[in-house]
Amino acid sequence: MSEWLDARMRDEIDDQVAEAFDAYLADRLAEPGPLRxxxxxxxxxxxxxxxxxxxxxxxxxxxxxxxxxxxxxxxxxxxxxxxxxxxxxx
CATH class of the missing domain: 1.10.287 (Helix Hairpins)
Incomplete structure (x- = not known):
C-alpha cells in the first residue's frame, strides 16, 4: 500500500512541477527581450x-x-x- 501512495505522490509532484514550469515559461515569453x-x-x-x-x-x-x-x-x-x-x- 505504501508503494502505491509513493507512486501517486510522485505523479502529483511531477504534475505540479510541470505546471509551474509552464507558468514560468509563459511569464518569460511575456517579458521584453531580444528573442521576444x-x-x-x-x-x-x-x-x-x-x-x-x-x-x-x-x-x-x-x-x-x-x-x-x-x-x-x-x-x-x-x-x-x-x-x-x-x-x-x-
Missing amino acids: ASLAWGRSPAVVLGTVGLGALATAQASTGGAVVYWIWGAIAVIDLAWLRAARRS
Whole structure:
C-alpha cells in the first residue's frame, strides 16, 4: 500500500512541477527581450535555437574538452549576438 501512495505522490509532484514550469515559461515569453523582439519583428528565433542545438551536439562530440568547448560556445555567442543585433536594426 505504501508503494502505491509513493507512486501517486510522485505523479502529483511531477504534475505540479510541470505546471509551474509552464507558468514560468509563459511569464518569460511575456517579458521584453531580444528573442521576444525578434518574434515581433517577424524574424524567427530558429537561428539562435539552431546554434545552441548544434553547440550542444558539438560539445558532446568534443573529445578534448576545455579549449575546444570554449571556442565552440564563443563562436555561438558571436553568431547569436550578431543575429540579434541585425534583427534589432531591421
